[in-house]
Amino acid sequence: MSARIDVVSIFPDYLAPLELSLVGKARQRGIVDIAVHDLRDWTTDRHRTVDDTPFGGGAGMVMRPDVWGDALDEVLQAGPDGGAAPGGRVLLVPTPAGQPFTQRTAEELAGVLADGGQVAIACGRYEGIDSRITEHYAARHDVQVREVSIGDYVLNGGEVAALVVIEAVVRLLPGVLGNAASVIEESHGTDGLLEHPSYTQPPTWRDLEVPEILRSGDHGRIARWRRERAVERTAQVRPDLLATHPVTVRAARRGDAEVLAELAAATFRLACPPDMSEEDMAAYVQEHLTLERFRGYLKDGRRWLLVAEVVGAVVGYTMSIMGEPTDPEIAAAVPTRPTAELSKFYVRAALHRSGAASALMEATLAMARERGLPGIWLGVNGQNERARRFYGKHGFERVGGRTFTVGSRRESDDVMYRTL
Numbered sequence: 092m093s094a095r096i097d098v099v100s101i102f103p104d105y106l107a108p109l110e111l112s113l114v115g116k117a118r119q120r121g122i123v124d125i126a127v128h129d130l131r132d133w134t135t136d137r138h139r140t141v142d143d144t145p146f147g148g149g150a151g152m153v154m155r156p157d158v159w160g161d162a163l164d165e166v167l168q169a170g171p172d173g174g175a176a177p178g179g180r181v182l183l184v185p186t187p188a189g190q191p192f193t194q195r196t197a198e199e200l201a202g203v204l205a206d207g208g209q210v211a212i213a214c215g216r217y218e219g220i221d222s223r224i225t226e227h228y229a230a231r232h233d234v235q236v237r238e239v240s241i242g243d244y245v246l247n248g249g250e251v252a253a254l255v256v257i258e259a260v261v262r263l264l265p266g267v268l269g270n271a272a273s274v275i276e277e278s279h280g281t282d283g284l285l286e287h288p289s290y291t292q293p294p295t296w297r298d299l300e301v302p303e304i305l306r307s308g309d310h311g312r313i314a315r316w317r318r319e320r321a322v323e324r325t326a327q328v329r330p331d332l333l334a335t336h337p338v339t340v341r342a343a344r345r346g347d348a349e350v351l352a353e354l355a356a357a358t359f360r361l362a363c364p365p366d367m368s369e370e371d372m373a374a375y376v377q378e379h380l381t382l383e384r385f386r387g388y389l390k391d392g393r394r395w396l397l398v399a400e401v402v403g404a405v406v407g408y409t410m411s412i413m414g415e416p417t418d419p420e421i422a423a424a425v426p427t428r429p430t431a432e433l434s435k436f437y438v439r440a441a442l443h444r445s446g447a448a449s450a451l452m453e454a455t456l457a458m459a460r461e462r463g464l465p466g467i468w469l470g471v472n473g474q475n476e477r478a479r480r481f482y483g484k485h486g487f488e489r490v491g492g493r494t495f496t497v498g499s500r501r502e503s504d505d506v507m508y509r510t511l
């Protein structure tokens with residue numbers, strides 16, 4: 092059973108690219124039957140007129156409903172299975188005033204076609220088609236009318252939008268793409284993320300290296316890296332797409348040591364003063380944030396580590412440590428006992444506005460309460476205004492200061508405390 096697409100336009104030649112590439116091949120192989128019609132074939136006057144001035148005045152011309160009606164009545168009788176269209180009929184009208192055309196729309200239309208349905212596309216020009224056309228066909232029980240926009244900009248007509256819709260839909264039809272997984276992995280696939288970055292030969296090009304992990308042959312690590320980059324890119328470029336995915340927080344497990352060490356190395360600089368040298372940061376990471384260190388932290392009963400995940404990628408972590416502060420300055424400043432230090436609190440920069448940090452903080456405080464602590468403290472760099480504001484918003488107050496060493500530098504922290 093072949094899928095059937097009809098396009099009606101005053102510029103049928105505009106749709107010539109449908110002969111090419113993947114769509115052209117799908118037509119040759121009989122997977123989809125695409126018919127392009129010239130709207131002027133349904134005109135009755137000598138000048139083959141398709142438009143007229145708008146009632147009520149205004150610039151531009153409006154396309155006449157009588158010509159369109161005759162064309163669409165005829166076209167909507169066509170279809171697979173001798174015109175029966177068992178999958179139903181969709182009249183698709185591209186217009187900047189339509190609903191956004193998305194991958195979900197493409198999937199729905201591919202579903203109609205795969206069931207032996209028909210998609211008829213009416214390409215308007217000028218100021219659009221007389222509105223009675225959509226009113227009339229929407230009232231027909233056997234036709235579903237969909238007005239769609241391919242983006243918030245204005246084209247000269249619906250032909251380019253029709254090409255976009257057809258290409259997005261036809262590649263989803265069974266048998267068109269060789270590899271079904273490529274449909275799922277690509278941007279706007281099933282989990283609604285943008286695609287991870289991709290690389291091929293050569294391994295070094297103009298001093299730019301392919302990330303080492305992709306050449307490791309370790310499929311588990313590669314899959315994890317790709318998911319992390321997809322989540323990160325989506326958060327940076329299209330945070331609106333992430334808004335529908337919940338942030339989840341869970342206790343870190345022994346098996347998370349590698350993820351945590353990588354995340355810690357990537358995020359440590361976020362808490363450093365802006366003038367700290369690369370060498371000093373690297374030295375700190377080498378000393379405190381290695382895989383071995385995290386293996387040790389995860390085994391230590393005095394510590395609790397939590398991770399925040401978005402679509403299965405770890406995007407942030409916290410580590411708290413039970414016990415009396417060893418630094419006398421801090422011991423004097425922290426007012427209650429027993430106590431714990433919120434020692435590490437990091438979220439990937441791209442996800443700072445995703446809700447991950449607040450979810451991590453709430454879970455961290457809940458764990459501290461479960462342990463019966465009256466209060467918890469933390470040290471935050473005096474220059475890290477963003478972090479101090481965040482902790483302030485979550486009920487921490489400055490109770491003192493402390494100085495410590497990172498590499499070759501003396502740093503000064505604020506000590507902040509929160510009653511639980």
Ligand code: ADE
Nearest residue numbers: 185186187240241246252
């Ligand atoms: N016709 C003109 N502009 C359009 C757009 N942005 N989307 C769909 N059809 C259109």
